[in-house]
Amino acid sequence: MSVTIYDIAREANVGIGTVSRVLNNSANVTSQTRERVITIARRLNYQPHAFAQALARKRSNTLSAIIPFFTNYFFIEVLQGVQETLTSLGYDLIIHGVNSQDQVEEYLQRSMRKGRVDGTLLFSLELPEIYAQEILERKTPLVLVDTFHPKFDSIRVDNTMGAKIATEHLLSLGHKSIGMINANLKSSPAKERLSSFRLTMSEHGISISDDLIMNSPDAKNDGFSRESGYHSMKEFLARGTALPTALFVSSDIQAIGVLAALRESGIRVPEDVSIVSFDDVELAKNFDLTTMSQPMFKMGVLAVKKMLERIENPNAPVTSVDFKPTLVIRASCGANKKYVFHQQ
Amino acid sequence: MSVTIYDIAREANVGIGTVSRVLNNSANVTSQTRERVITIARRLNYQPHAFAQALARKRSNTLSAIIPFFTNYFFIEVLQGVQETLTSLGYDLIIHGVNSQDQVEEYLQRSMRKGRVDGTLLFSLELPEIYAQEILERKTPLVLVDTFHPKFDSIRVDNTMGAKIATEHLLSLGHKSIGMINANLKSSPAKERLSSFRLTMSEHGISISDDLIMNSPDAKNDGFSRESGYHSMKEFLARGTALPTALFVSSDIQAIGVLAALRESGIRVPEDVSIVSFDDVELAKNFDLTTMSQPMFKMGVLAVKKMLERIENPNAPVTSVDFKPTLVIRASCGANKKYVFHQQ
DNA sequence: CTGAAAGCGCTAACAT
DNA sequence: ATGTTAGCGCTTTCAG
Numbered sequence A, B: 001m002s003v004t005i006y007d008i009a010r011e012a013n014v015g016i017g018t019v020s021r022v023l024n025n026s027a028n029v030t031s032q033t034r035e036r037v038i039t040i041a042r043r044l045n046y047q048p049h050a051f052a053q054a055l056a057r058k059r060s061n062t063l064s065a066i067i068p069f070f071t072n073y074f075f076i077e078v079l080q081g082v083q084e085t086l087t088s089l090g091y092d093l094i095i096h097g098v099n100s101q102d103q104v105e106e107y108l109q110r111s112m113r114k115g116r117v118d119g120t121l122l123f124s125l126e127l128p129e130i131y132a133q134e135i136l137e138r139k140t141p142l143v144l145v146d147t148f149h150p151k152f153d154s155i156r157v158d159n160t161m162g163a164k165i166a167t168e169h170l171l172s173l174g175h176k177s178i179g180m181i182n183a184n185l186k187s188s189p190a191k192e193r194l195s196s197f198r199l200t201m202s203e204h205g206i207s208i209s210d211d212l213i214m215n216s217p218d219a220k221n222d223g224f225s226r227e228s229g230y231h232s233m234k235e236f237l238a239r240g241t242a243l244p245t246a247l248f249v250s251s252d253i254q255a256i257g258v259l260a261a262l263r264e265s266g267i268r269v270p271e272d273v274s275i276v277s278f279d280d281v282e283l284a285k286n287f288d289l290t291t292m293s294q295p296m297f298k299m300g301v302l303a304v305k306k307m308l309e310r311i312e313n314p315n316a317p318v319t320s321v322d323f324k325p326t327l328v329i330r331a332s333c334g335a336n337k338k339y340v341f342h343q344q
Numbered sequence C: 001c002t003g004a005a006a007g008c009g010c011t012a013a014c015a016t
Numbered sequence D: 001a002t003g004t005t006a007g008c009g010c011t012t013t014c015a016g
Helices: A005-012 A016-023 A031-044 A050-057 A073-088 A101-112 A129-138 A159-172 A188-203 A226-239 A252-264 A282-286 A296-312 B005-012 B016-023 B031-044 B050-057 B073-088 B101-112 B129-138 B159-172 B188-203 B226-238 B252-264 B282-286 B296-312
Strands: A062-067 A092-097 A119-123 A142-145 A153-157 A178-182 A213-215 A246-249 A274-279 A290-293 A320-323 A326-328 B062-067 B092-097 B119-123 B142-145 B153-157 B178-182 B213-215 B246-249 B274-279 B290-293 B320-323 B326-328
Touching (some): A050 B050, A073 A119, A101 A119, A142 A296, A159 A178, A159 A246, A178 A252, A188 A213, A246 A252, A296 A320, B142 B296, B153 B296, B159 B188, B178 B188, B178 B226
Parallel strands (some): A142 A153, A178 A246, A274 A290, B062 B119
Antiparallel strands (some): A290 A326
């Protein structure tokens, strides 16, 4: 079959132990024999067998990521950070795209097959408590991104602050009547963004009636989708409530749907209604969306970093970091005169 | 450490062979002992060690994909097809995102580490001839998606037909002066789309001068990017050539950039210039792009299917399938009155 | 400094 | 039908 260290050992007249040593740069090998082994290995075009290594080392140098896969561009951008960091470290990444919460469990199981991966990254999905226990017992490293559990390392965005900044931006522009198009309240980001919106409004002495708020009933991707935004906006319009002068939308992708729905009704943005959304995915700039920017790439990088630390030191105290989102002003809120949002 | 088949064997008073047999559903086990083993395995919460299995089976049940990762939404949609098919078959997917051709080689190497993966999927990237040889010798299954090599299975889109249909659509709308915003000619899809465009035009008796064609110089993603489209359009405009009445753009993502550049110059679509692009990524509908649709999900599914066949039968003749793209008419070409592309 | 040998956890061929 | 054993390819003691 393939060339193994036995082949090299034979050719070099040394034991496989020695071959292994030079291949792993471990000390105590004459530079003579080292040379010889390396030359032969190269000549034979030797490639180590990853699984055999993993089995012997009890370490696979691969991570898995469980992620609401291609539905939301937010993840793609975080993944990019994960990918690049991992690659530079010689790690591999196994991707498990899930479309619903049920699938999470299956993959959690799979990832936990001992030795399969050194750790797993869970994105934006609630960690079922039953699994939390089991994972803890098995000591499979797990880090959470954009989700939370007290027993595991996590990396999140400060949704409360983000929603506050977004809301205050709108307020500062003179808006008094502000509505919110939200994702599904089952998701914690949606929950947090809503309460912060409410709180901020009330801090400014404005109470908001329920018909100014539209929560998505969608299960798919927890309502963080274009369709969700579109339908929410349609329904909002159908309610007949007076249109607020501004809208806070819980994600860029939804905002794109909102824009479409608005356009169909001949409602202009930002002339008739201002919009600020959340995420700042690459798409956002194509739609000139004013939005709360999250450092997605950096989050990916940090997730990997945390994971590696956890692997090194399984008993270190659990850490949780919150990134602070920043406001990116484009045209959809009407604050930026530079932009021409709609052409004639 | 973790629970192994030895633990189960001991508890069940059987040999590890028997345990292995029931776990693998092989015949010749009393339903009695089968029951017993299964119960114990479940109670102990046994999880097979994937690497040990792979080592013994000489088969890993994982595939790798080398892919110009997050840059182009086309890939994401194909990947979705790959992912879902693989998952349903119990395979894992290791993703290698590359940003340039150089990285391809590194990953090709990595993927070829014997036993690491059962096969690799190469997307849209030229296969260096040196590697082609080596891969053939090593007999690592490789299937190409959106790229081609005579020695390997491949799945592509018929770019020639696609460009022809797109061009003829524009022609049928009465356009005589049609330009093309193309990606980097280093990429074969770009090359094919251009020549087909040229050919089709000349078949209709129209010769096109070079200044109606703009090829991207970008290396990044071979010019299939929003920025590339934006800059190409800007430059096109700067040339001072009379603006054609229609533009064929080599990808949706570029078309989005083109749209932005046009908007900045106050040029309306489709009133001033009609556009048809290529791919039909999900985004396309958000921009009301008329475009050539490629069955991306299906391509992903088929790629996996081909790979599995190749694994089963390494010596089967090489196959190559071409998907036929279809025209999706939206607003950007002005043919569809239903759409209101720009609001007032 | 280096060879030999004992695993890593599992599969599969070989006995019985 | 089931126990035993020999690998799979590599790492890592343990001698020497």
